[in-house]
Amino acid sequence: MEEETPYIDEHVVRVDAPREPVWAALQQYTTSLLRSGERNPLLVLLGPQPRAGFAVAESIEQRRISLEGRHRFSRYRLVFELSDGPGGATLVHARSFGAFPGLHGRIYRALVIGTRLHVLATTHMLRAIRAATALQAD
Template identity: 55%
Template sequence: MDIDGGGTLPFVDEHVIRIDASRALVWAALRNHVESSLNLGDRHPLVWILGTEPRSGFAVNAAVPSEFMRLIGRHRLSRYSLTFVLSGTPKGPTLLRAQSCAAFPGLFGRIYRLAVIGTGSHQLATRHILRAIERKTRRLDLREVARAAKLLSEELDDADTS
């Protein structure tokens, strides 16, 4: 889906969060978040009010594992992209950046921009996404620790019975 006719969308803002985990773990949490978020049902009111394309509001446009993921979308009042950039050492900590770009064509687009960007609701939503990814990273990290502890326990049990 070419949302801007091959041009570039105007920069809106960037938000950053530091996550005390490896880039691989943050990437896994990001992928998990995006996959679960892209399952917006056809009955969701935003789908028919705004005419989102794709229906979920976003589609993955480009991705390089553990480095970046670009989501794009459009609706009646805007064309937009949200790019997540991961940086830091491979073992962590990881800086996760969310860069937003968007065009709001026409009078209604400008009014929509004022309602979404001007009120700060976009900032709150973007920060919410980053914190959700951070929480998912911690849960994945805890699962990895639990899995490793279980394997170690099994190995110790096997060693005791040998």
């Protein structure tokens, strides 16, 4: 993003698998996230750019995927990063950044961040990545 986007929070999940299958699951998840966003009727109201809500801004093999986007009430970035965990596990970090300009932005922030809806959504994403990794191992 052109301007610095303020840090919101970080969530981490441990996946009991090496990086390679976790990376594959992360890529699969972000691809499905981008595709499903294009069909989300709520996003039409927000007017996102890009239309899916996010675009891949950076991808570093088996290390990091950064997603960015904006809509009427905010500018945001979501960074998934992989790191080594104990016992051969992989830690998946989800760092969120967002700016919420103006009165409508502050109201939107209160609705999404203040109610912890953002925490639930991020936790859901991380659990989905962990579950997708387990499916790949089967």
